[in-house]
Amino acid sequence: MINLYRAEWRKVFANFRLTAFLVWIFPIGLFAFHTVMILLSLVSPTMTAGVEYFGSGFWTTDSLNSWNMMITFPANLFGRMLPLAFMAVVFAGEYQWRTLKNIAPRTQRWKLILAKMAALVSLVLISLTLTALIAALGPSIGYRIHGLPYGPDLNTQILGSFLLDTAKMVFIVLLSLAVLAGYAAIAAITTRSILGGLLVSFGFSVLDAVSLGMLSLFAALFNQPSLINLYQYTPTYNLSNMYSWLLRGEGEVALIAGISPLTFAPSFWVSLLMLAIWIVGLIGLSLVIFQRQELTE
Numbered sequence: 001m002i003n004l005y006r007a008e009w010r011k012v013f014a015n016f017r018l019t020a021f022l023v024w025i026f027p028i029g030l031f032a033f034h035t036v037m038i039l040l041s042l043v044s045p046t047m048t049a050g051v052e053y054f055g056s057g058f059w060t061t062d063s064l065n066s067w068n069m070m071i072t073f074p075a076n077l078f079g080r081m082l083p084l085a086f087m088a089v090v091f092a093g094e095y096q097w098r099t100l101k102n103i104a105p106r107t108q109r110w111k112l113i114l115a116k117m118a119a120l121v122s123l124v125l126i127s128l129t130l131t132a133l134i135a136a137l138g139p140s141i142g143y144r145i146h147g148l149p150y151g152p153d154l155n156t157q158i159l160g161s162f163l164l165d166t167a168k169m170v171f172i173v174l175l176s177l178a179v180l181a182g183y184a185a186i187a188a189i190t191t192r193s194i195l196g197g198l199l200v201s202f203g204f205s206v207l208d209a210v211s212l213g214m215l216s217l218f219a220a221l222f223n224q225p226s227l228i229n230l231y232q233y234t235p236t237y238n239l240s241n242m243y244s245w246l247l248r249g250e251g252e253v254a255l256i257a258g259i260s261p262l263t264f265a266p267s268f269w270v271s272l273l274m275l276a277i278w279i280v281g282l283i284g285l286s287l288v289i290f291q292r293q294e295l296t297e
Contacts, residue, residue, distance in 0.1 A: 004111055008119035012090060022086035023123055027130035030066075034138030041142065048146050055139030057150055060162045063136035067128065067169040070176045071243050076236070077209045083124045084180045084201050090120060091188030092197035110287050117181040117283070124177055125170070132166070168246040172239055175275050179235045180205065182282025189290050208236050235278050238271035245271070 013019065020028075034054075041048045056062050069079025143150035152158050183204040188197035207214070211234045219227040231237050237252070244252040244265070251265020266274075 004115040005118055008115045009123070012119050012123060015090075018086065018089060019123070022082045022089070023127045025082065026127050027134050030131055030134045030138065034134065034142065038138075038142045038145065041146065055143060055150070057143070057148075058152060059136040059140050059150065060152065060158070060165075062139050063132045063162070064165055064169060066132045066135035067173055070128065070173045071169075071239050076176075076239075077206065080176070080180055080205050080209075081202065083177065084184055084205055085198055086124065087117075087120050087181055087184035088188050088197035088201045089194055090116070091185055092192065092194040095188070095192040096194055109291050113185065113287055113290055114283075117178075117185065120184075121174070121177045121181055125174065128173060129170070165247065169243075172243050172246070175242075175279065176235075176239055178279045179208075179275070179282065182279060182286060185286035186282060186289065189286055189293070208234055211236060232266060233274060235275060238266075238274045238278075241265055241271040242268055242275070 037054060056065070068076075070076055070083075140150050142148075180201075183201045184197065187200035187204065188194075191197050191200055212228070212231050215228045215231050219225050241252040244250060245268040251267070253265045
């Protein structure tokens with residue numbers, strides 16, 4: 001299994017064009033943005049305000065906030081698109097490039113799918129980690145050049161708290177990426193087309209992200225307020241709820257309070273169980289579909 005993972009990692013990592021535009025664009029794009037902002041602020045005093053505007057004044061906050069594009073709405077609506085596109089193209093590309101018929105007979109199919117998912121998720125996670133690092137360093141340099149306060153000062157307590165919060169964010173993002181991998185795998189395996197895989201997986205992700213709005217609309221149209229309670233079973237809500245429990249110490253009820261009979265949030269463990277069911281279900285379904293396909297033709 002480890003050798004299979006290494007093979008998938010090398011194959012994906014070597015595809016520079018694909019990874020450059022869909023994976024490494026996050027850290028590279030953020031690095032370019034902060035570089036341009038800092039350079040412009042050196043020649044234009046009015047741009048100094050821009051440097052201050054795009055930073056919170058705390059490197060811990062700036063770094064942690066960079067993970068939100070994979071977790072919280074509406075940032076996740078767009079933040080998930082590039083990783084999802086990357087996964088869908090890799091999965092569907094195996095069909096269009098006719099490589100599966102050479103790989104599949106030599107290994108167990110379930111191992112092949114899991115190794116590919118693990119390679120894709122780990123590569124995206126590395127990209128997001130670099131993005132979080134740049135999100136802290138970029139504003140720090142800009143603030144200090146212009147003599148603006150930027151904290152907190154680094155010490156053992158601050159570093160320990162920051163690393164713990166980062167570990168929590170990474171755990172939630174890892175679950176989010178696992179859900180996306182399931183979407184991408186099902187879409188690509190079912191359509192056997194890069195375009196079809198992209199469209200179907202995007203459809204899954206968008207429906208998940210905007211599920212609260214859709215359920216609110218249906219609840220109003222059919223005069224059934226309890227329909228909104230179904231939002232609690234979506235990946236988006238459970239990711240947000242876990243984030244709220246881990247980072248704020250309370251459940252996520254703000255999005256549904258006042259428009260639903262639901263007045264409480266499930267516990268962290270209930271949301272973790274719901275996400276586990278989603279992830280196992282999506283990956284299991286993709287394995288079942290893939291196992292029954294004829295790949296040698």
